[in-house]
């Protein structure tokens with residue numbers, strides 16, 4: 001009877017022994033990241049960074065904007081509306097979110113939240129128009145047709161501030177493997193246009209709390225979790241965004257109080273987005289010239 005047979009190998013750990021990327025989890029470092037964002041000023045006076053979020057319906061685009069607003073305001077913020085059901089796309093209009101800094105001042109970066117990429121979602125050509133600054137505020141996207149030049153919401157003369165300086169693709173971590181080919185093709189198509197316009201691109205993997213129990217228990221496991229690294233690699237291969245431009249986050253979605261670990265990950269993504277956008281406007285590439293088309 002037993003005793004002599006060697007016990008089976010333990011299952012491989014879902015975690016690496018060391019994180020493969022560092023995050024500023026500690027208070028002081030996090031404050032310094034926050035300060036970096038608060039101090040950020042583009043070189044040209046009056047220039048603003050426009051950050052455009054796109055991705056599948058329900059990916060957490062609006063929640064990401066709300067999370068950024070919450071971190072910057074130091075309290076829970078729900079400006080960009082979020083829908084908690086999966087029927088269709090909730091964000092329908094082209095809306096710019098400015099973030100108030102003081103009584104009369106705003107941060108020099110703005111977010112645009114765009115209708116999700118679905119069959120009944122935003123037409124790819126409209127996202128391309130938005131990249132070039134041709135879509136006016138409050139335009140209600142029509143899945144059936146593209147914004148035409150004669151539409152009053154078509155901006156014929158986009159300024160450097162109307163154009164997009166960072167394109168952010170938002171995808172839930174646990175759907176990376178089974179994204180519809182149609183959605184992947186749309187994301188790639190938009191990405192190619194952004195590359196042509198020299199607009200840097202970032203990937204945000206959301207809902208990492210739902211993706212694996214090790215992270216739900218402790219968000220600081222994010223860069224130890226093999227599952228997440230694997231999803232990031234898959235995402236990178238699928239859509240072509242390099243690993244060092246992909247950031248896993250957990251958005252504020254059910255919390256009523258701020259959480260330091262959530263803040264650290266949101267700030268890590270945000271500082272990288274700002275740095276890339278700043279490089280874009282300083283390069284003097286087509287993403288800033290007044291009439292490149």
Ligand SMILES: Nc1nc2c(ncn2[C@@H]2O[C@H](COP(=O)(O)OP(=O)(O)OP(=O)(O)O)[C@@H](O)[C@H]2O)c(=O)[nH]1
Pocket residue numbers: 056057058059060061062063064081082083084085088089090091114115116117206207208209210249250251252253254
């Ligand atoms: N667990 C978890 N839920 C999230 C996270 N981010 C967003 N959610 C939830 O996912 C749902 C969709 O989030 P939204 O922010 O509305 O997604 P969206 O991409 O703006 O969706 P559309 O505008 O419809 O395309 C909501 O119920 C959110 O509460 C996250 O990081 N973790």
Ligand SMILES: [Mg+2]
Pocket residue numbers: 061062063081082090091113
């Ligand atoms: Mg939305």
